[in-house]
Amino acid sequence: MAIVQEQNEGQSRSVSWRNVALVCGIVGLVVFCLAPVMWQVLTSFKVDTAIARIPNIYLPSPTQLTFDHYIDxxxxxxxxxxxxxxxxxxxxxxxxxxxxxxxxxxxxxxxxxxxxxxxxxxxxxxxxxxxxxxxxxxxxxxxxxxxxxxxxxxxxxxxxxxxxxxxxxxxxxxxxxxxxxxxxxxxxxxxxxxxxxxxxxxxxxxxxxxxxxxxxxxxxxxxxxxxxxxxxxxxxxxxxxxxxxxxxxxxxxxxxxxxxxxxxxxxxxxxxxxxxxxxxxxxxxxxxxxx
The missing domain is CATH 1.10.3720.10 (MetI-like)
Known part of the structure; x- marks a missing residue:
């Protein structure tokens, strides 16, 4: 019984690690593909000072967002x-x-x-x-x-x-x-x-x-x-x-x-x-x- 339980635990661990690696790979691929799009969308809502700021602001605060670019x-x-x-x-x-x-x-x-x-x-x-x-x-x-x-x-x-x-x-x-x-x-x-x-x-x-x-x-x-x-x-x-x-x-x-x-x-x-x-x-x- 102990040997069977150890084998089952080893299989569950290997399967769980495999699932984790698969999920991480999918998430990484989605982020890699959508990151330029999200950056463009955020840039369209940022104020000019936030756009020109160095280092870049990846997650702007509500005060740094505006609809003026679309209005103009x-x-x-x-x-x-x-x-x-x-x-x-x-x-x-x-x-x-x-x-x-x-x-x-x-x-x-x-x-x-x-x-x-x-x-x-x-x-x-x-x-x-x-x-x-x-x-x-x-x-x-x-x-x-x-x-x-x-x-x-x-x-x-x-x-x-x-x-x-x-x-x-x-x-x-x-x-x-x-x-x-x-x-x-x-x-x-x-x-x-x-x-x-x-x-x-x-x-x-x-x-x-x-x-x-x-x-x-x-x-x-x-x-x-x-x-x-x-x-x-x-x-x-x-x-x-x-x-x-x-x-x-x-x-x-x-x-x-x-x-x-x-x-x-x-x-x-x-x-x-x-x-x-x-x-x-x-x-x-x-x-x-x-x-």
């Missing part, structure tokens, strides 16, 4: 207009990419197209291609078409950049759908367009939501194209407007307003991901398991 952000600058510009451009580019990518993905998944593997390889290469290298060519196109200071100067490049990813992701989902369902629908008189819009797309809502959110985040955060193709103040997006926030002099860096702008610009994305969290998880798991 929305009262002295048309930040709501910047939010609308980002929302409109990102939503439009995402819808265009999904509308063009879904039929192309279905065609690559179901139709016997000559050179299908070559086309898929080209789409994959375009997905991996750094979009920054397209900047000069797009700039000449925008200038030739007179699209400067126009929403189309951002919507078209964003949609084009997200189109290859949309095709690849949706193609993998279309390939996993049972083909017998499509054959039955065609026997009932459904055309290809009706089959795609009434049966296929409703069954791939998680994939569409996941792909759409990825495209939306890219368009929301893009900076170089928005900085160059749009110079009118009333059409700037959040990344450009945040980067151009200045202080009262060239020697002053307004850390508080910049932090407030980044937090306010990131909050819609966080709410979007939380709202579609279940759909995103369904899309990721469905794409990882063949049925």
């Amino acid at each position: 952000l929305f009262s002295r600058r048309p930040f709501l207009l910047y939010v609308f510009n980002s929302l409109f451009v990102a939503a439009a580019a995402t819808l265009v990419a999904l509308a063009a990518g879904a039929p192309a993905a279905y065609a690559l998944a179901r139709l016997k197209i000559p050179g299908e593997r070559v086309l898929v390889a080209i789409v994959l290469i375009v997905t991996l291609f750094p979009y920054v290298l397209l900047f000069l060519g797009l700039f000449e196109v925008v200038k030739a078409l007179g699209l400067g200071n126009n929403y189309l100067a951002l919507i078209i490049p964003y949609a084009g950049k997200n189109l290859p990813l949309t095709i690849l992701v949706l193609r993998s989902f279309f390939q996993q759908l049972p083909k017998d369902l499509e054959d039955s629908a065609k026997m009932d008189g459904y055309s290809t367009v009706q089959l795609l819009t009434r049966i296929i797309l409703p069954m791939t809502v998680p994939a569409i939501v996941t792909t759409g959110i990825l495209a939306f985040i890219f368009a929301w955060n893009e900076f170089i194209f928005a900085l160059t193709f749009v110079t009118r103040e009333s059409m700037k997006t959040i990344p450009v407007a945040t980067a151009q926030i200045g202080g009262s002099s060239i020697f002053e860096i307004p850390y508080g307003p910049i932090a407030a702008a980044t937090v306010a610009g990131t909050l819609p994305l966080v709410l979007l991901v939380l709202f579609f969290q279940r759909r995103i998880v369904q899309g990721l798991t469905a794409g990882a398991v063949k049925g």
